[in-house]
Amino acid sequence: MMTTSSWYQSTTMSSRHIPMSDSTDILPTSSGGTGGGGGLDDSQQSIQQQQQQQLDINMDCLNIVEMTEELKKKLDQLKAGLESNNMLVILDAITNVRSMTMLGGLNNSSNGMSSSNSNSNTNGNSNGNGVGNGGGNNGLSHSKKISLEIIDTIVQTGLISRLVALLSLDSPALLFEVIWTLTSITRASVDYATIVVNSGAIPPLIRIMVNSEDDVMEQSLFALGTIAESSPMFRDALLHQTEVLSLLVGLLTQQPTKRLGVLRCVMWTLSTLCGGKPYPSFERLRPLLPLLYNILASAKDQQILGEALMCLSYMTRGNNQEISIVATSFDFVPRILDCMNVSTDKCILTPAIRTFGNIVAGDHNVTMLAMSYNPLPTIYRLLQNNDASIRKEMSWIVSNIVVGGPELIQRVVDANIMPIIVNSLQYDDYAIKKECLWIISNLIEYGNEDQIRYLVELGCIQSIGQMMCQDLELVVLATFNNIITRCPVDSKRYIEMIKECGALVYFENRVKSDEGQLSISSKEVLMNFFNATIFASSRDTDS
Known part of the structure; x- marks a missing residue:
């Protein structure tokens, strides 16, 4: 039996791997045709599309100019109110400013909060509104462009620190509007969030979080969660204020009669403090x-x-x-x-x-x-879920279980899970196929001969052969290498099966192409197994 080579050891993935980020939503597409014989030809459609795009651009510019002029009037009104300390004028102005920031979906009400924080994943932060940090406007609808233009105008006035100063007042209606406005600004980009934080917003928001009416409390919680979500640095700054977690926990445990919306917002804020990369x-x-x-x-x-x-x-x-x-x-x-x-x-x-x-x-x-x-019945069921992202996660779980050795592998086999895996390797979405390939690779490395033989009888060699593509070639080669080396009694038969699935020709071509490690590894496997088999066959014939 051939010893495991260094290239294979470097190729073998540690079973304790984390899957890729959650699958991206697929946007629906439109055919754009009118049907029948009366439709526009391609050139006419192209002209119409260009005209519509130009019209949209003109409308964007017109709306942004109009809204910006209106905003400037309200900001002037806000400045006048601040100078005269007229609370009614300030409240009216900030209410109008806040309303303008809500255009285009940049709505910061916690009622719109996703329970699973769906716009972020376990691997990073997202500001949750489809607007990338840095304020780039490419690809945004005209209403979102208006929102960002409005927020940029507010920031450029230098009023952020004065808005933060208003958080010290004891006026629930005013606090609600000010916090909502600051949250909209924070949500727009990490640069704007930095301005809000550097203006001293965190301490008063923490105080308001526990000493206000439900509406104001809910909005302050959402503001703090948005700050935490905007940057790992701000998340850690909140966590280093030791009272923050205890106050949040206290809201859930000591005041369970609070409005449900408040309790939901507490939990969402906690999840933003737990998330992000680098990890907290x-x-x-x-x-x-x-x-x-x-x-x-x-x-x-x-x-x-x-x-x-x-x-x-x-x-x-x-x-x-x-x-x-x-x-x-x-x-x-x-x-x-x-x-x-x-x-x-x-x-x-x-x-x-x-x-x-x-x-x-x-x-x-x-x-x-x-x-x-006994999670295997649950795993068996969810591996057949209609949702591809769930099937992918469950496949990843199985790939980590089979690393546990023959005992755990046998439990997976007895649960009749491997036929699902081999079938998915052949017919499922590509992302799921990759996870299933790792399951088979891990099982072949950590299983015994009977378990590998069972897997081959399920047709895994043919399915593995379909995965010979650029990013998985070394994995496929390593898996074939293990099938042969770990089953010496059946190795000749398995070599023939590997030939039949086209792997021999594929990797011979890779040797000829001289593409670094793959070429070296392919040559090693070909020399050790396929050439040896051919030589043995010709010697038997001569005798």
Whole structure:
């Protein structure tokens, strides 16, 4: 049997891999045709499209000019009110300014907040409004361009610090409007968020968060969450104020009679403090674990439950020690599996699956703990979910389970999961095929001969052969290498099967193309197995 070569060891992926970010939404497309024989030809359609685009640009410019002029009048009114300290004038002006910032979907009301924080993922921050940091306007609708132009105009007046100063006043109506306006500005770009933070907005927002009417409290929570979401630096600045987490936890545990919208906003704010890259300090977040467990055990509201699961998914993406603390400190695993079994709502299902997957991706003891709750029937069912993103996450989980060795692999085999995997490798979406290839690669590396033989009988060699493409060539080659080396009794038959799927010709061409490591690795496998087999066959014939 050939020893495992260094190139293969460097190619083999650690099973504790984190999947790519969540799949991107696919925008619907329009055919643009009119049908029948009376439709416009391509050149006519192109002219009409260019005319419409120019009309849209003209309308954009006209609306932006009109709205900017109106805004300047309101900002002048706001300045006059501030100079004269006339609260009625200030309130009227700031209400109009806030209304203008809401155009184009830059609405900061927490009622529009997604329970699963769908515009961000576990791998990074997003400002949640489709506007990239830096304020670029390319590709935005004219109404969003107007919103950004309005916000830019407000920032350029230098009024931000004066708006922040208004947070010290005891006027709920005024505080509500001022905080909403500051949140709109923060949400527009990280540069604007920096101006708001540097103007001293965080301390008064924390004070207002716990000492105000529900409407104002809710808006201040949303403002703080938006600040945390805009930049890891601001998130960490909030976490380093030790009272912030305790105050948020207190709002949920000591004032459970608060309006549901407030409690939802508290949980969303907590999830923004747990998210982002680089990851926040686990030790600062660790005091949240009792609260999160209680929510998983008793929460009736789906949005609050979804945000709690988001927090856990963030807290289990770090090192093995941190994952172990979460998995063993409380009885989280069965609660998470309950969510995976009962809920069909993606705001629950997605973070529950991600959290369970992160736990399975911990060290061997944590993986065994997770497996002790018999998750395989749940995994079997969700691998056949209609949602491709869920199938992809579940495949990633299986790829981490099979690294546990023959015992765990046999449990996966007995659960009849591998036929689904081989079928998905052949017919499913490409992103899912990649995860399934890693499942098979890991199983072949860590399984025994009987388990590898079972996989081959399911048709895995033919399915693997379909994955010979640019970004997976080394993985495919390493997997074929392992099939041959780990099953010496069946190696000749497997070599013929690999030839039949076209791999021999493919990798011979790669050797000829001389493309670095792939060429070297392909040559090694071809020399050790395929040429040796040909030589042996000719010698047998001569005899």
